[in-house]
Amino acid sequence: MITFIHTADIHFGVENYGKLDQKTGIHSRLLDFEKALNLCIDYAIEHNVDFFLFAGDAYKTANPSPTQQKLLMRCFLRLHTAKIPVVIVVGNHDNPLSFGKANSLEIFGDMPLEGFYVIAKPELLVLQTKNGPVQIVGIPWPTRNTISLNKKHLSESFDHITKYIAESVSAVITYYAAECDPTIPSVLTGHLTVASGVFSGSEKRAIYGNDPTLFTSQLAIEPFDYVALGHLHRYQDLNSHGYPAVVYSGSIERVDFGERKEEKGFCVVNLEREKTVHQFRKLPTRPFIQVEVTLSEDTEKHTEQLLAKLQEQSIDKAVVKIIYHVPAGVKDCVDSAAIERACTSTQYLVGILPIHEVTTRQKRRGMKVETDLATLLDSYFEDRTETATKKNQLVQKALELYAQADCCEESEG
Numbered sequence: 001m002i003t004f005i006h007t008a009d010i011h012f013g014v015e016n017y018g019k020l021d022q023k024t025g026i027h028s029r030l031l032d033f034e035k036a037l038n039l040c041i042d043y044a045i046e047h048n049v050d051f052f053l054f055a056g057d058a059y060k061t062a063n064p065s066p067t068q069q070k071l072l073m074r075c076f077l078r079l080h081t082a083k084i085p086v087v088i089v090v091g092n093h094d095n096p097l098s099f100g101k102a103n104s105l106e107i108f109g110d111m112p113l114e115g116f117y118v119i120a121k122p123e124l125l126v127l128q129t130k131n132g133p134v135q136i137v138g139i140p141w142p143t144r145n146t147i148s149l150n151k152k153h154l155s156e157s158f159d160h161i162t163k164y165i166a167e168s169v170s171a172v173i174t175y176y177a178a179e180c181d182p183t184i185p186s187v188l189t190g191h192l193t194v195a196s197g198v199f200s201g202s203e204k205r206a207i208y209g210n211d212p213t214l215f216t217s218q219l220a221i222e223p224f225d226y227v228a229l230g231h232l233h234r235y236q237d238l239n240s241h242g243y244p245a246v247v248y249s250g251s252i253e254r255v256d257f258g259e260r261k262e263e264k265g266f267c268v269v270n271l272e273r274e275k276t277v278h279q280f281r282k283l284p285t286r287p288f289i290q291v292e293v294t295l296s297e298d299t300e301k302h303t304e305q306l307l308a309k310l311q312e313q314s315i316d317k318a319v320v321k322i323i324y325h326v327p328a329g330v331k332d333c334v335d336s337a338a339i340e341r342a343c344t345s346t347q348y349l350v351g352i353l354p355i356h357e358v359t360t361r362q363k364r365r366g367m368k369v370e371t372d373l374a375t376l377l378d379s380y381f382e383d384r385t386e387t388a389t390k391k392n393q394l395v396q397k398a399l400e401l402y403a404q405a406d407c408c409e410e411s412e413g
Helices: 028-046 066-081 106-110 145-149 159-178 201-205 299-311 334-344 374-384 388-412
Strands: 002-007 051-054 088-089 114-119 124-128 130-141 187-190 227-228 245-248 265-271 277-282 288-294 317-326 350-358
Touching: 002 028, 002 066, 028 051, 028 066, 028 265, 051 265, 066 088, 088 106, 088 130, 088 187, 088 317, 106 114, 114 124, 124 159, 159 187, 227 265, 288 299, 299 317, 334 350, 374 388
Parallel strands: 002 051, 051 088, 088 114, 130 187, 187 227, 227 245, 288 317, 317 350
Antiparallel strands: 002 265, 124 130, 265 277
C-alpha cells in the first residue's frame, strides 16, 4: 500500500486580519499559514509517507515576496531532508497572466535536488516510491495564453474559448488515462473547477463563468484510484457514493470570514489498486468568530448586551468581528472603548460595526392652504398608527382647545 498526503491552496501572502509579529517581524497571518503547512509536513514525516502531493495555489499572487518564498522553501525542504518526494501542481494563483513568464513554483523544478516534481503542463509522471511505483496524471490550471494566440480562436467569444478549454482538458485527461498501466495504482491530480463543487468565502466573489468547468464523470474514470484536486477551499468528496473519490482537500487556513464555519485540514490517502481510501484530518487553525447582536430599545443595556454575548464566545487569540443591530429610532449607546477592552485577548479585532435599522418615513399628504382645521387634524391623526384608533376623540379635543384659546385671545384683546 502506498500512502501520501493530499493538500492544496496554501495561499502564502494572505495577510488580512492580522498584524506584525513582534518576535519575527513577519505578518501574523503568514505565520498562521506556515504553521498549518508545517503541521501537514509533521504528519508526513512522522508517518513516513511515500510522497507529498500539493494541488496548487502556493501563494496569494504570482509575484510572492522574498519572505513568502523563503518560508515555503523552508517548509518543502523539510520533506526533501526526510526523503519524501514532493509533487507540485501549478494553480491559477501561481501562474502569471503574461505569456512567457515563469510561474512562481518553477524554481522547485529547476533546483539541482532530487525529489521535486513540478507539473506546469499536463503530463503523466511515473513516481518510484519506497513501496512501489505510482502513476500521476497532472493537470495544472488551464490558461488561455496559448489558446488566445491561436489564430483560429482570435475572433471567438470569451464563452466559446472557456468551453473549448474545458473540452480540451477533458480530452487530455482521457488521453493520459489510456496511457496508464492498469496494473499500477494511478492518481489524477489537478487545479480545476468541477461543476458540482461548492465555493466558499472569497471564492464566491469570483465570476463562476470565468472558470473552465468539468464534470465529476469526466474525472472519475478508469484507471484512476483517486482524484486529488485543488482550487476550492472547502473539503469535499464529489464522488462519495462511487469510485474513485474526487476530492478537494480545501485550503489549510481560513482566508476570510466566509470560511469561518469550515474545518480546515489535509487528506491522508492509502493508495491501492481499486481499494483506495482517504481520510480528512482537521488542523487546529486560527478561529474566526463573528459576534452578532440585535440590541434592545433600552439604551442603558446596549453595552451590557454586547459584553454578555462576547462572554459566550472563546475569543482568546481569535480573529473577531462584532456586528450589532440598532432598532429604528433608537440611539446607539454602545461604549466602543469598553468593548475593545473586553477584546484585548483576541489576535485581531476586525471592527465593531453598527447596523442601524432604517425608520420608515411616512408620506406626507398634500394639503391646500384653504383646508379647514378639522380636516387637517383628521389627516394628521389618521397617518399615525398609534393614534388612528382614537382619531375622533383627539380631533374633538383639539378643536375644543383651539376654540378655548381663540376665546382667550378675544377677551384679552
